[in-house]
């Protein structure tokens with residue numbers, strides 16, 4: 484079903500969608516219906532969110548200005564809040580929240596350029612995982628563009644800390660290794676979660692099988708407190724794993740044995756993809772969250788002596804040549 488997404492594991496050029504595609508769902512925080520549309524974008528565009536609910540225009544000139552004002556370019560510098568999700572804000576103060584699961588799906592299947600139209604201040608939460616977004620991207624199809632793709636290659640350790648929590652980006656031991664490896668550890672008091680680890684080399688296949696299905700999670704005790712603050716109004720058993728004193732409250736239980744750690748890996752990948760390019764190196768994190776993830780993304784940009792931009796090599800073609 485997802486065969487056409489596999490092109491992204493070895494393409495050396497940028498990728499966008501073949502066609503536009505729309506979906507709708509509920510905003511986790513507002514609890515309202517949100518419509519979202521993914522549109523192809525030219526090479527060099529990056530990922531742009533467009534708040535079409537704020538579009539006001541009459542003439543074509545006004546439309547160009549207005550489009551600019553409601554457009555939010557995904558980048559680590561645009562992050563303005565990391566409370567219960569990642570929020571981006573543009574220079575005109577226009578916000579878009581909960582971008583991390585869609586950004587993660589883009590990272591997982593290597594979408595470089597996209598326009599994401601949304602008619603609300605947040606993206607739809609869907610089922611709390613990235614699987615519905617992957618299915619949407621699969622339906623739209625992927626197109627290879629005529630521009631070389633680059634990656635951030637980690638040359639020296641870059642780290643961020645917050646108390647006992649930390650995240651590192653490390654160079655590969657093997658200089659030939661061009662993969663992005665992710666290693667996430669979580670440690671929760673509640674025995675339903677406890678200590679878990681998610682460790683993988685990112686590829687479209689590994690992402691689809693192990694990362695995309697992992698849902699977000701919360702404690703039952705936190706839900707009422709969040710509702711009282713006007714947060715998570717759209718939250719339900721349909722879009723989150725609900726944990727309560729050592730029990731999973733959802734009828735179907737977990738989708739994956741280490742679903743909690745895998746969801747943290749999903750978030751980490753999505754937040755790091757604000758960099759707009761894949762990472763070549765190993766990212767390892769202990770008790771990560773959106774604040775830590777986006778700080779690591781900023782640290783990668785702020786340490787140009789410890790990273791380099793390299794063109795993505797077609798390793799599979801190179802391997803095939805070696806075998807031949």
Ligand SMILES: [Zn+2]
Pocket residue numbers: 583584699746750
């Ligand atoms: Zn998440």
